[in-house]
Amino acid sequence: MYRKSYALVNKNILEENIREIKKKYPNYEYYMGVVKNNAYHHGIEVIDSLIKGGINYLAVSSLEEALDIRAINKDIPVLILEPIPIIYIDIVLKNNITLTVESLSYTKELVSKENLKKLKVHLKLDTGMNRLGFKRVDELQEAYILLKDKVFIEGIYTHFATSGRGDIFYKKQLDKLKEFLDSIDVLKIPIRHFDRSITMVSHEKIKESNGVRLGIIMYGFSQSVKVNTEGIKNKLRLWKRKMYIKNGFMMEYTTINDLNLKPAYSLYSTILAVRPVSKDEFVGYNASFKVLEDGYIASIAIGYADGVTKDFKKVVIDGKKLDIVSDSMDMIMVFSKNKLEVGSKVEIIGENRTIREVTRDIKINSYHLFNQISKRVPIIYEEDENEK
Template structure:
């Protein structure tokens, strides 16, 4: 990474550490070593570049997960032969036909659309996954809709039953345990629920809560009589990219390796007098004479518009505070303390907006948001450099 930053940057650049990504996937697999892994690469692989990430993780997981049919089409056009599950939205007759043509697996989630979609899947002999709603109330067949669940489970094309946990980041996971009980009851109450099928439950937060593989398996086994480790498919997402999905800091955070380093060049350095302001709205003023560095990255690149004054930015490995509002193409950084320490800053030097030593979670907190939004918000004009 140092050599990339030392070489000088022309514009905002996202450096993608592919070895770190594979290490994070290995960590996810270690939590449930007998399970298959579905790597979530939707939303341009959380901003990391979907096609490059698909190439990086090929052979390291059993499935890819995307949100849209168009994402899956891009993967197939790229030459990706991996099993691809499409989790979102719609599935018209044309969508089902396209999914069959491209060997994709749709995830069926709507009681209202189920009969028509099952008919289309049977027509094309297309396997599908079935999503149950156990409390998130976003997508999924309601747990109480036993007739719908029976109808879907009666199909030999139903390969996997899944649900989504809405609060897996809670300490102790009380809500997740309640959802798992509902999931178990829905299968138990179904006349077809005793048929052997694969289950998919664990997202990044649920996996990161597990202190050991045995603890993870015991948690699921205590709540799901039908649970069998070899019939599980885990769905890591944000943890693949090195961001901690948990609300509270835990020791495992150190085991997650940040994948993206977002960096940009210093494009100007100027002295500033006491009382002078920086940026739109004059929201920051210098308490003393000092120096401001202008960095060529702004909200058009994905740097958060609402990052507050004082948000850290690294220059020469030293944290310097954001000064003033974020502009479309640039930010101002107070480098006064760095200059006073004897370190010179020049146009052409590199600034790190987040990365290995300045975690994206910290920057997100300074902007009142989450790491997911920052990573997925890195714009198309930011070059991705894989190494």
């Protein structure tokens, strides 16, 4: 690695996170690890650790991603969460990949093909997101009849649009789910997975479910937050929610859990150059930063092409938090009153500059943050760190 900007991922932490989740939420048979977008940018190689921790199914968004998994693991079941063009069914079959069937028209197209007995499909239900999935009960019933002797209906799932932490929409989704589940012989379908990370930790287990799809929680985000109960406005809001729950408009929910999870991801770069600057000099494109006192500018080998911008606000060098004062495609610049050394390590995300702090400063959530870091940033695994 020449450029020395890299993401560092600790696979052992991921494995421990899964063990902890399974210990605290033991009542599922299928723990599906959602590893789309290169395992939320942790690198697809982490699947070994997820499996060691207890993940027994994986989920991705495209056939490409499923084949990336097959290149390194021939056995773990893999579900594609989106429909894929029927012309690729042979590749799906050949690689033992599980297909999502999400509409009646897709079902009809699928069943017109021959030799599908070995094809594993999961039916996707639209309980209110209006993104993918059967929208009407009669369409699900018709599809179920068409499919049941033609393919292996291995699973059924939905994806909730809201978390149900204080919203009335979640209850409507549960009601819709129940309508779907009551309309077919659902317990004959071996894998029933309805929750994602936040809905799993916020509510009682859904009775019919025996699987859960774990995404962000595996990567160390427990979704535990303390609700502010201070002040009249918050008290009023909580009282209103209690009334909604009492009157059956809202589901019971919890926002706090005792999951002991850790993020496994950190991001580092290196100082490329250091120069002294005097008060009233300007720094960066458009002379956008005016130096307020004498000091040093360090140029760091990571920029917006890597997904790191001035909005990250601070980095940590030699244990000190320093302000990012300018950004460009390949570099960010920081100001320091004290001299810095070329080659010094720069922590962009890590123990001293946590993801929570960065997401708060950028005003995005951790999903978007991981997504924002570009593929150009190589991923190094902690056990291989010496090779970097």
